[in-house]
Amino acid sequence: MRLTRLELEEFRCYRKLALDIPSSGLRLHGLNASGKTSLLEAMHLLATLRSPRATQERELVNWSSAEEFGLPPYARVQGWISDGREEHHVEVVLAADERRAGAIKKRIKLDGRARRAVDTIGTLKVVLFAPEDLNLVLGSPSVRRRYLDISISQIDPAYVRSLARYGRILEQRNGLLKDLGARYRPSDPAAGEQLAYWDGELVAQGAYVAAARLRYLHGLDAGAGGAFTQLTGLDRPLTLHYLGTVTLPEPQLERVIASPSSDAQALLARSFEMDLQRRREDELRRGVTLIGPHRDDFTFRLGGIELSAYGSRGQQRLAVVATKLAELRQVLALVGDRPLLLLDDVLSELDAEHRTRLLDALSTADCQVIITSTDRDLLDQPSLNGLPFFESTDCTLVPEPPCEPHE
The missing domain is CATH 3.40.50.300 (P-loop containing nucleotide triphosphate hydrolases)
Known part of the structure; x- marks a missing residue:
């Protein structure tokens, strides 16, 4: 291209x-x-x-x-x-x-x-490296989510649609949570009934977004380690880890990463729905959705150590460059x-x-x-x-x- x-x-x-x-x-x-x-x-x-x-x-x-x-x-x-x-x-x-x-x-x-x-x-x-990309390591989770969103959107139109729908649904659900929370009583089943529709919509779009991010980051992780070694000559492994808010056992997580099938995505959707039910009272008290890809993050580790807390500026910068090189190769592998x-x-x-x-x-x-x-x-x-x-x-x-x- x-x-x-x-x-x-x-x-x-x-x-x-x-x-x-x-x-x-x-x-x-x-x-x-x-x-x-x-x-x-x-x-x-x-x-x-x-x-x-x-x-x-x-x-x-x-x-x-x-x-x-x-x-x-x-x-x-x-x-x-x-x-x-x-x-x-x-x-x-x-x-x-x-x-x-x-x-x-x-x-x-x-x-x-x-x-x-x-x-x-x-x-x-495009793949862009700019000096401010050091914030990928040091910045807030929203910086890393935005990076994944921009990267995946260039290769998956369905991701663009699901992400936009998820944002609109999240806004509606948060508004309902605030409204219900102002008059919520733990014994009142009405709150759950009113939230059920928005829960289903949130899960349907959020499961696609989270699954796409998991698979994409898995590919970046596979390439970034080799790129980091190529840049530094060090044998300390650089790894990228997705920090999801949805509880997913390791075997199910591996299935979601390994396959873009609807069955694999359904595993994530079921866990997402169960976690929403478990956190319902907390969400009503706080008036905000506490679980979902809008709260997810990922982290850089070097030799198992958190790079944001313990890495030097040089190591952090090289980790970002290595990730961008991995992104370059990942796009080629996924879409040619x-x-x-x-x-x-x-x-x-x-x-x-x-x-x-x-x-x-x-x-x-x-x-x-x-x-x-x-x-x-x-x-x-x-x-x-x-x-x-x-x-x-x-x-x-x-x-x-x-x-x-x-x-």
């Missing part, structure tokens, strides 16, 4: 950009705030329809755009994608909503036709596509030895790579010579020859 062309209009600091992208990828050098990261952000938006950085989509829009025409401010991102068999065009437009101050309307087109997000996500597949790899200033986060090991790993990945750095010398590596070199200045890209290697 290759992103062959990118066009931007009024996206962050880019007024207009048209960039043909070689099949190998690009090297981008520039100072901070020169537009490098925004370029990678636009590529990520094409793949996932979400920004990896912005908390609100309005941050992506140039609010002075279209002033001279009296039109609402907007941003447009377009990408042309080829997988060797088919070619696709994805367009995302973010425009200010004239009826609601500060609100943004998103319009999505795939091959010139308006489409829903679920039909477009994953047309381009090689994702676009986006590396935002990753080389400056590593010492010389680990930079060399990472570049060696990338040389065998056979994928399109977009790599950025504020240090030009870091991009002048023999293993990167196949990537054309661009200078980024004030959100303008200029192709340049690489520096001569240092003697």
Whole structure:
């Protein structure tokens, strides 16, 4: 899979950009705030329809755009994608909503036709490493859940649908819990009767989400250990462990991981339903759903030790890089596509030895790579010579020859 062309209009600091992208990828050098990261952000938006950085989509829009025409401010991102068999065009437009101050309307087109997000996500597949990804180890559980959601959504449209439905059902169920909790009496069966419908809906969608996450993380775990050893030369195993809130005995857990069948998923659904019944009084008292994939997490361990608590910053960073390399290989194994790899200033986060090991790993990945750095010398590596070199200045890209290697 290759992103062959990118066009931007009024996206962050880019007024207009048209960039043909070689099949190998690009090297981008520039100072901070020169537009490098925004370029990678636009590529990520094409793949996932979400920004990896912005908390609100309005941050992506140039609010002075279209002033001279009296039109609402907007941003447009377009990408042309080829997988060797088919070619696709994805367009995302973010425009200010004239009826609601500060609100943004998103319009999505795939091959010139308006489409829903679920039909477009994953047309381009990306794996992104950015310095803030250290939060995968150190951040809150919501950071790790979001990572899994974005990764799985690119390869499983059914996951996108179930996740969206689960979120809506969860909101409804929490509202009912708060309402019932205000007048709940332990001997009153009415609460259970009213919750029964929402329990069934929550279990149906939540079981799919949790099962998909379990299987995906199992694959990441299998690949991340080898990638970590490749990056470090250490034989201490890196492992990833899913921390689910649904009680599932080990034999049943293994069945769910081993098979995407409806029978295996039903095991998880039954346990989910039983756990909801057990925690009903707690949920009514607190007015919130306490069990389900919205509360799940996963953890990194090195040699059996919790990496977030006892690992060095270097070990934590390398664990994240290893996980992203495993993600790259996992997508290829599951759907046969090689994702676009986006590396935002990753080389400056590593010492010389680990930079060399990472570049060696990338040389065998056979994928399109977009790599950025504020240090030009870091991009002048023999293993990167196949990537054309661009200078980024004030959100303008200029192709340049690489520096001569240092003697």
